[in-house]
Amino acid sequence: MKNGPRSDETTCAGRGRHPAGSHRRLSRRSFMQASAAALAAAASFTPVSVARGAGPSGKDPAFRFAYISDSHLYAKDLNDRFARALLRAVDDVNHLDPQPDFVFYGGDLAQLGQDHELELGARILENVKAPLKMMVGEHDWYLDMGKKWRELFGEPTYSWDHKGVHFVVLMSVVERDFWTQRNLSPMERMQTVAGLDNGMQSSFMVGAEQREWLTKDLEKLPKNAPLIVFSHSPLYKLYKNWNFWTDDAEEVQAILKRFDRVVVIHGHTHQVLTNRIGNIHFHGLLSTAWPWPYAPQGMPELTVQMSRPDPFNPNDGCGDGEVHVHADGLVDKVYNLWNRNPLIVAKGYTESLGKKDVPPKPNRPGY
Amino acid sequence: MPMAAHGAANMDYQLQELAGLLPEADVTEAPAGLDPVVWAAFIPKDNALTRRRVELGRKLYFDTRLSRDGTVSCATCHDVTRGFTDQRKVSEGIKDQVGQRNAPTVLNTALLETLFLDGRSPTLDHQAKMPILNPIEMGMPDEAAAVEADLAYRKAFKEAYGRGVNYEDIGRAIGAFERTLVFIDSPFRRFLGGDARAVSADARAGWALFNGKARCVTCHPVNLSNPLGTDNRFHNIGVSARHQNFESLARRALKALGEDPSEKKLDELALATEMSELGRFMVTKNRSDIGAFRTSMLLNVGITPPYMHDGSLPTLWDVMDHYNKGGEPNPFLDGGMEPLALTETEIHQMVAFLFSLTDVRLAAENRRQFAFQKAAAQKSREFRDPDTAFRRKLAFEDRVMGGKSADK
Numbered sequence: 001m002k003n004g005p006r007s008d009e010t011t012c013a014g015r016g017r018h019p020a021g022s023h024r025r026l027s028r029r030s031f032m033q034a035s036a037a038a039l040a041a042a043a044s045f046t047p048v049s050v051a052r053g054a055g056p057s058g059k060d061p062a063f064r065f066a067y068i069s070d071s072h073l074y075a076k077d078l079n080d081r082f083a084r085a086l087l088r089a090v091d092d093v094n095h096l097d098p099q100p101d102f103v104f105y106g107g108d109l110a111q112l113g114q115d116h117e118l119e120l121g122a123r124i125l126e127n128v129k130a131p132l133k134m135m136v137g138e139h140d141w142y143l144d145m146g147k148k149w150r151e152l153f154g155e156p157t158y159s160w161d162h163k164g165v166h167f168v169v170l171m172s173v174v175e176r177d178f179w180t181q182r183n184l185s186p187m188e189r190m191q192t193v194a195g196l197d198n199g200m201q202s203s204f205m206v207g208a209e210q211r212e213w214l215t216k217d218l219e220k221l222p223k224n225a226p227l228i229v230f231s232h233s234p235l236y237k238l239y240k241n242w243n244f245w246t247d248d249a250e251e252v253q254a255i256l257k258r259f260d261r262v263v264v265i266h267g268h269t270h271q272v273l274t275n276r277i278g279n280i281h282f283h284g285l286l287s288t289a290w291p292w293p294y295a296p297q298g299m300p301e302l303t304v305q306m307s308r309p310d311p312f313n314p315n316d317g318c319g320d321g322e323v324h325v326h327a328d329g330l331v332d333k334v335y336n337l338w339n340r341n342p343l344i345v346a347k348g349y350t351e352s353l354g355k356k357d358v359p360p361k362p363n364r365p366g367y
Numbered sequence: 368m369p370m371a372a373h374g375a376a377n378m379d380y381q382l383q384e385l386a387g388l389l390p391e392a393d394v395t396e397a398p399a400g401l402d403p404v405v406w407a408a409f410i411p412k413d414n415a416l417t418r419r420r421v422e423l424g425r426k427l428y429f430d431t432r433l434s435r436d437g438t439v440s441c442a443t444c445h446d447v448t449r450g451f452t453d454q455r456k457v458s459e460g461i462k463d464q465v466g467q468r469n470a471p472t473v474l475n476t477a478l479l480e481t482l483f484l485d486g487r488s489p490t491l492d493h494q495a496k497m498p499i500l501n502p503i504e505m506g507m508p509d510e511a512a513a514v515e516a517d518l519a520y521r522k523a524f525k526e527a528y529g530r531g532v533n534y535e536d537i538g539r540a541i542g543a544f545e546r547t548l549v550f551i552d553s554p555f556r557r558f559l560g561g562d563a564r565a566v567s568a569d570a571r572a573g574w575a576l577f578n579g580k581a582r583c584v585t586c587h588p589v590n591l592s593n594p595l596g597t598d599n600r601f602h603n604i605g606v607s608a609r610h611q612n613f614e615s616l617a618r619r620a621l622k623a624l625g626e627d628p629s630e631k632k633l634d635e636l637a638l639a640t641e642m643s644e645l646g647r648f649m650v651t652k653n654r655s656d657i658g659a660f661r662t663s664m665l666l667n668v669g670i671t672p673p674y675m676h677d678g679s680l681p682t683l684w685d686v687m688d689h690y691n692k693g694g695e696p697n698p699f700l701d702g703g704m705e706p707l708a709l710t711e712t713e714i715h716q717m718v719a720f721l722f723s724l725t726d727v728r729l730a731a732e733n734r735r736q737f738a739f740q741k742a743a744a745q746k747s748r749e750f751r752d753p754d755t756a757f758r759r760k761l762a763f764e765d766r767v768m769g770g771k772s773a774d775k
Binding site: 076077080081083084085087088091093095123127159188311313314315316317336337338339340341342 | 585
C-alpha cells in the first residue's frame, strides 16, 4: 500500500492537516502577509491580458499573438456548451489590451466535420477582432475530406511572414486510406477518426507531398531565421494509441534540423504540454471544450503537468492563451486556464532544458 | 416586538429569544450532531471555546457601542428574529447608509472555510473585526476607538483571554460566540438519518431533483457528515452579470487596489462600491474569478431571503427560476450552469425541499417565510424564462447568429 493511491484525507492526516484546507493553518498575521504579497504581485496584472510585457525571461517580446483551439462544436440539440465555451474564448482574445497581432485557431473546430458545425464555428469566429489564422484538425476533415472547411477557410497548408518571423501551418492529420476497403460511409469514416483510441484508423502524418512543399517553402530562409510551425497533432511521437503522434515526425524534424531554433505549436492534446527535441521547442494548446488526461507513457520530461481537472467543473483544464514571440523566434507560451491561475512556460525554460524559469507546480492538489 | 434602530429587533428582546433557542450548554463540547474530531478542526488553536469567551462574545455581538453612533451592533444585520440576517436586500449601517451586499446569516458559519461572500477573510475571528471599522457598517474610526468602547468589559476580557482589552480579542470573542450558533437539526437531516416521514413527499421529490435533473449537488453537496450544502468554492452564476460591465469594472478595481492594497480598502470597495459585483476577483485578481461568489450554504435557506450576494432574488421560487434558465449569460459563467428544463411542479418540489433544510427550532419563522414567499411568487416571477429553460431559445444564438438558429 506504501506506493498505492492515497486519499486526500489520508494525505492530510499524514501531514497533520485538516482536509478542509490549508488556510486553517494560517495565523491572521501570516494571512495578512500572504494577502499583501498577493496584492503586491497582482499590482502589475491587468485583467484583460496577462500583460507581462517582459516575460520571466526578462526580455520584451517582439510581438504577441493569441490562440484558441479544439472547440469540437456539435449540433445545438446535442450540445451548446462547447459553442458557449468558444464564445468565451472569443471574448477573452477580444479583450486583450493591446490587441494581439493575430489570433491563431488550432484545429478541431467541429466534432464530426458537419456543415452546420463548421458554419457555426465560422459564425462565432467572425466575432474575433484581430486577423484570424486557421488550422485544420482531423475532426474538421474526415466527413467530406475537407470540402466544407476549404470553402470556409481556404487551403489548410500555407505560410506567411510576420515581423521577421516565418510562420508555417501544416495539415498534419493525413491518414492512410482505411475506409475504401472496408466500404465505410463518410460518417463512419469520420466517427472512426473522431474516436480517440479507435485502432481501425491509421496514424496521422504530414505526408510526402507536404514535406516536399515544406522543404521548398523553407529553402530560402537562412539557418538563423526565426521559424514557428503549427501542426494539429504534435510533430513528435508521444502516444500512438491516442494518436498523440505524427508518423513521419522524424522526417519533418529532419527538414527543420538545419535551423538554429524552431518553435512547433500544436493542438489536439488539450492540455499543458511542453517538449524539446534538439533545436525544436514544442508547445501544446488548451482546448475550449475539454481537457484530455495525460498519456500513460511517452510524456516529455519537460512538461510540468497540470493536475487532474476537477470533474465537477466543466471549465477546469480548458482555456485559451497567448504566445509572446521573441526576436529570435522562441516564445513564452501563456496558458490562460479558465478555472486556474494563468500559467506561463517561458522561453528560458525550454532554452535551458528545464533548468531556468521553471513553471509553478499545479495549484490544485491531485485527486 | 420591541424594535431597535435600522429595522432590527430590540437587543434585549433578541437576547431573550436567543436564550429560548439555545439553552445553556457546555461550549467546550461539540454541538449536538457534530463529530467531536471534526468540530475540533474548526476551532482555531488560539481561541478554544470557553464559557467566558462565549459570554464576552455574546455581549459584544449585541452591543451597539461598537458602532460610531451607537446604533449598530452585529445583531442589527444578523438579527436573531430574522434568521440571523436582516432579511433585507442589502444591509443598512450607521447614518442609514446602505451597502452593496446582502448580509449572510451567521448560523453555522463556524463550519465555513472562508468568510464573506468573496472569501476575503479566513476565519470568523478575523471577519468579526472588519464591519466594526467599515465606514458604512459600524464606522469606528480605528481599532483604538473600538477598544475604547469596550473598556467596560475590561474584567471580562481579562477573564476570557488573560489580558487587557485589545482589538484582536474583540474579534476572537465575537467569533467564539458565533461558533455556538450551530443550527443543523433540520427535518431533512432527520430524513437523511432514516426518518422517511420527517419531510413531505414534495421535499423528497425535490431531493431527487437536487441530486439529478436540477444539478444542484454539483456545488451544494449535502449529506449527514457535511450538512452545510456548500463546496466552499467560488462560482459565477451570472447574478452580477445583469447590471455590470465586468471589463471596465475590473480595470478600475485593479487600479484602486494597486493604489491601496490594504485589506481595509478591499473591505470598503467590496461593500460600498459597484466593484462588489466583481466578487472573488477583488481578492484573487484572477480573471476567471470575475463575478464569482462563494456557494451559499443551504442550511436554513428558507429563512434568509432575499437571495444572492446582492439580495436581488426575493424568493426561493426566483432562485429556482434563475437556475432553471441556466443563469445569466456572461463570459465568466461557471461551466456547470445549464438550462434545467424544470417544470412548475418540479420547481415547487425543489422549493419544498429547500424549506425542509431549516433547523426545527426555527420552524415558526420557516412557516411564515414559506407563506410569505409563496404569496410573493404568485404575484410576480420576474426571472421566469421557460423558453430559455427548455432550450427553445439559446442565449448564445442571440449574440452570434442574430437570433437565427445555428442548426441546418
